[in-house]
Amino acid sequence: MSDPLLADPPLVLCLSGHDPGGGAGIHADLESIAAQGAHALTVITALTVQDSRDVRRVEAVAPQLIAEQLTVLLADSRIAAIKIGLLGDAAQVPIIVDTIRRAGVPVVCDPVLRAGGGAEVSAAPTLAALRDTLLPHVDLLTPNAAEARRLAPDAADTAAAAATLRGLGCRQVLITGGDEPDAEVRNLWVDAEGRRREYRWPRLAARFHGAGCTLAAAIAGRLAVGDDWAAAIEQGQRYTHAALARAYRTGHGRMIPRRSRQWN
Numbered sequence: 001m002s003d004p005l006l007a008d009p010p011l012v013l014c015l016s017g018h019d020p021g022g023g024a025g026i027h028a029d030l031e032s033i034a035a036q037g038a039h040a041l042t043v044i045t046a047l048t049v050q051d052s053r054d055v056r057r058v059e060a061v062a063p064q065l066i067a068e069q070l071t072v073l074l075a076d077s078r079i080a081a082i083k084i085g086l087l088g089d090a091a092q093v094p095i096i097v098d099t100i101r102r103a104g105v106p107v108v109c110d111p112v113l114r115a116g117g118g119a120e121v122s123a124a125p126t127l128a129a130l131r132d133t134l135l136p137h138v139d140l141l142t143p144n145a146a147e148a149r150r151l152a153p154d155a156a157d158t159a160a161a162a163a164t165l166r167g168l169g170c171r172q173v174l175i176t177g178g179d180e181p182d183a184e185v186r187n188l189w190v191d192a193e194g195r196r197r198e199y200r201w202p203r204l205a206a207r208f209h210g211a212g213c214t215l216a217a218a219i220a221g222r223l224a225v226g227d228d229w230a231a232a233i234e235q236g237q238r239y240t241h242a243a244l245a246r247a248y249r250t251g252h253g254r255m256i257p258r259r260s261r262q263w264n
Contacts, residue, residue, distance in 0.1 A: 009039040010224035011077050013103065015066075015096060016085030016213065017046040017058070017112070023256045024112075024210035029083060029217040031259035035239065036221030041077060043069050046088035052209050053253030060088025067095045079103050080224035083217050084138075086112040087122065090129035100137045106223045109138045109170075110216035113147050127151075136169025140229070142216045148175045162190040174219075174233060178211055185241075189233055199234075201241050208244055209254035215240040 012033050019025040026042050033040040043066055049057035073079075082105055087093065100107055111130060113122045122130070131151060135141065143151060143165075145158055152164035162173040177186045185201040219236035227235060240257070247255035 009037055010080035010226075011041055012038050012217070012220045012224045013041045013043070013070075013073065013079045013082045013099075014085070014217065014220075015043045015045050016083070017048050017088070018044045019048060019050055019210070021051050021209075021250060021256075023052055023250065023254070024213045025085060028210045028213035028257070028259065029085070032214045032217035032239070032243075033083075033221040033224070035259055035261055036218060036225055036235075038080070038221040038224040040217075041073050041079070043073070045092055046086055048086075051253060052249075052251035052256065058086075058088070060092070063089075063091045063095055066092055070095065070099045074099065074102055079105055081105050081220045082107045083220035084109040084134075085213055085216065087126050087130060087134075089123070090125040093126075093129040093133050097133060097137050106139045106220070107137060108140045108142065108216050108220040108223070109134065110142045110212050111147050111151065112212070113143075113150055131168055135165065138170045140172045140174060140219065140233075141165055141170045142174045142176065142212065142219070144176045144178060144212060145180050148173075158188050159190070159196065162188060162196075163194075166190060166194070172229065174215075176212065176215065178208070187237060191229065199237055201237065204241075204244055204247075206244075206247060206255045208247055208257060210257055211240065211244060214243055214257045214259055 014029040017025040030040045047059045148161040152161040155161035155164050158175045165173045171192045174189045187199040189197045218239045219232045222232035222235050243257035243259045246258040
């Protein structure tokens, strides 16, 4: 009888930036996905100069290099889900869309627009490509409230922002409230039928670096191991909250989620 613990793990294709401090981006994807029992295939979209406080520079990876990496990976591996984070520039988006079409698997996108320290990391053409070209191919978008307001500037509240984003073609939206002033963290999920569900989590006193990456990657990992959308979104949030509650410090800025295991 085969040992289920030795079975090949499902694969999640991750397209994200590289954070040399290990708090966000590809590093967060690797740890969060492994904690769900899946394996991350990683394609770096951008190199960054950053620490736990802020991003100082973003250098996009050449689209042709990304295209070659994706072609090789898709030919060699059977992917169960895709997680998208920071986009290096607008020229990468058509290549990513082509990959989504070829893979035919669930897509979770964390729209990284601004670093936690306040630095802008997505130029106007990249933001436009995200809204106009990528969103119609995304199954779940996971912006924080500030990102949702930026993507849907005319929306009166998060529910209206979610409706606007779904109107742009995104199937589902999970708007997180970790950086909002509310006494509790309130996350709003609007599913593919337009139904709303609010999740409330105890607010933690610290400020965190990589929380959004952790959440999106964990959800993608849960989808890869077989969870349906409701279970993946619930468990992804639960795992992220526990990782934040056990966060640690690597520098003088925000705390880093402790992602190295699946918290119960």
